[in-house]
Amino acid sequence: MIGxxxxxxxxxxxxxxxVMYKVLINNREFHTDDYGRLIDWAIEVLADEPNQVExxxxxxxAVESFFKDSNTSKD
Numbered sequence: 793m794i795g796x797x798x799x800x801x802x803x804x805x806x807x808x809x810x811v812m813y814k815v816l817i818n819n820r821e822f823h824t825d826d827y828g829r830l831i832d833w834a835i836e837v838l839a840d841e842p843n844q845v846e847x848x849x850x851x852x853x854a855v856e857s858f859f860k861d862s863n864t865s866k867d
Contacts, residue, residue, distance in 0.1 A: 794834045818844070832856075 793799060799815045813822045813830050818841065822833045837844075 795838070797834065799830065806832065 794815060794817075797815050798811050799813055802814065804810065804812045805863050807825075810811060810825045812823060813827055814821060815830060815834055817834055817837050822830060822837075824830050826835075858866050
């Protein structure tokens with residue numbers, strides 16, 4: 793577990809000799825065979841959460857503007 797997030801250990805059929813790990817945090821999933829790298833990724837995602845909310849708001853506004861402009865008739 794990383795905080796409230798479950799780390800799943802599994803075997804990838806393409807690489808049966810390696811232990812793989814995955815975790816899902818805020819609708820973002822990460823897979824790796826390096827547990828330390830998984831922890832680093834999780835810390836980065838959790839630390840960047842406030843910025844991610846702001847980036848998502850900007851993206852949503854840009855997409856809305858794009859669709860508004862593309863639905864405007866040019867006739």
